[in-house]
Amino acid sequence: MMAETGYGEITTPQTLADAVAAMAGGAVPIAGATWLLRAPLRHEVLPERLMSLRGLADLQVLTIGPRQALLGAMLTHDALAGALVGHPDLAGLATAAGASANPGIRRTATLGGNIGTRGFAASDLVPALLAADATVILATGQGLQSLPLAQHLAGRGDAGLIVRVEVARSPRRAxxxxxxxxxxxxxxxxxxxxxxxxxxxxxxxxxxxxxxxxxxxxxxxxxxxxxxxxxxxxxxxxxxxxxxxxxxxxxxxxxxxxxxxxxxxxxxxxxxxxxxxx
Ligand SMILES: Cc1cc2nc3c(=O)[nH]c(=O)nc-3n(C[C@H](O)[C@H](O)[C@H](O)COP(=O)(O)OP(=O)(O)OC[C@H]3O[C@@H](n4cnc5c(N)ncnc54)[C@H](O)[C@@H]3O)c2cc1C
CATH class of the missing domain: 3.30.390.50 (CO dehydrogenase flavoprotein, C-terminal domain)
Known part of the structure; x- marks a missing residue:
């Protein structure tokens, strides 16, 4: 699906393969848009080609299992904060998601956008996920790849679409x-x-x-x-x-x-x- 808007061309892929292909063609992912659409305030140019992630079911996953939590990239801060209540090992991430920004931003900004924004030093989710030893799952031209979050932040995840974050569970407190x-x-x-x-x-x-x-x-x-x-x-x-x-x-x-x-x-x-x- 493709649409022309005042912001340029927006595609809405329905599969990970289509999304990866669109990225390879120069489309920039747009999630909650709370960072991207403020580009002019930072004196940055908006990308000419955008790719909405709303059609990708894989990015909506939310599973808090006994051994692992799977957190889809399109989960909002609000959704995360709500889902993580009552799990001591995930309490740091729950606080980070529930205390960040303001209620309007928390209902819109996503996990993928928070860890995918370059040059954003004050992310709340990033340190909480580093403390949780999280792994980032990326969709790339070579298929799904796992990367420790620190490596993703160091730039080695540049080429991929963030699909989800995985956190191993254990009896700990955060x-x-x-x-x-x-x-x-x-x-x-x-x-x-x-x-x-x-x-x-x-x-x-x-x-x-x-x-x-x-x-x-x-x-x-x-x-x-x-x-x-x-x-x-x-x-x-x-x-x-x-x-x-x-x-x-x-x-x-x-x-x-x-x-x-x-x-x-x-x-x-x-x-x-x-x-x-x-
Ligand atoms: C007034 C205000 C206050 C804020 N305060 C805080 C705060 O206190 N703490 C905090 O943590 N955050 C805060 N935020 C939110 C933060 O600044 C970002 O705006 C937000 O995290 C971006 O999420 P988004 O879903 O809107 O991403 P978008 O704006 O849609 O995208 C941001 C970047 O991430 C990329 N991206 C998005 N999704 C993916 C994906 N799945 N894979 C690869 N790349 C992707 C985009 O291409 C873009 O480069 C605040 C925002 C505002 C406007």
Whole structure:
């Protein structure tokens, strides 16, 4: 299906194969459009050829199984937040989806758009998914491919259509803490997502991801090592984080200078740890 609009040509493929072919022909995927259609505000040119993802059933999948969660790229933040309630290992992602942006954006912006947007430092879902050790499933000319999210962010997923995200389930707890400069509708200036196995009374297999501080979210591995084997203690976690903020080269931007992002990171870590206690 193809239509001409004020924004140029929009195709609506009904199969993954057609979508991959359209992308190869230069069509740019459009999901919730909350980023793409604001291109002129960023002084960017809108793509000439767009491809709506609304006809692709594979991108709508939502399965929270005992071993794995399959989260389709077209799920909105709202849908994700609702579906993940009551699962401690997915609580960080549920908070990220349910607290991001504002209610209108959450009803429209999608998982695929959030992790597929280049140059978007303040995504809430990306650090939550890094802490969940998520895998991205892409449709490419060579078929479906799996890529750890960090590799996708590093640019190795450039060629593909995001079909879904997969998260392996295990008895662990997760949390997400963010600091917007105002209460609502703002991008966060720093984000901390944590996921850990606490079943032994000591911290095991902890993953800590930081967003909005550098251009791309990433794991805070030195802090993970420091906290492994300790008991769950928000004050101790904050103190350890304070010693290790030098691991980041924080970005200066209109919402906040780099030094401020670094100064709030330990506090966000404490808040995330406090959520893990509940
Ligand atoms: C005022 C405002 C505040 C916001 N605050 C936050 C916030 O606090 N936290 C937060 O996380 N987000 C926030 N957002 C949302 C975020 O900025 C993006 O707009 C949103 O995540 C993009 O999702 P979308 O579905 O609208 O993507 P679109 O705008 O449709 O697409 C964005 C990009 O992703 C690509 N893309 C989309 N789907 C796929 C796919 N399946 N495969 C490959 N590429 C794809 C598109 O080609 C495009 O390049 C905010 C947005 C606004 C407007």
């Amino acid at each position: 949390a997400h803490a963010r600091l917007p400069m105002r209460k609502a509708g703002d991008y966060p200036c720093a984000i901390v997502s944590v996921s850990a196995d606490l079943s032994s009374g000591r911290i095991k297999d902890i993953r800590i991801a930081v967003g909005a501080v550098e251009a791309t979210a990433r794991r805070w591995t030195s802090l993970e090592e420091r906290l492994t084997g300790t008991t769950l203690d928000p004050a101790l976690a904050e103190a350890a984080a304070r010693q290790l903020t030098g691991d980041f080269s924080a970005r200066d931007a209109v919402d906040a200078p780099g030094w401020y992002r670094l100064s709030v990171l330990p506090v966000l870590l404490r808040r995330a740890f406090t959520q893990l206690e509940v």
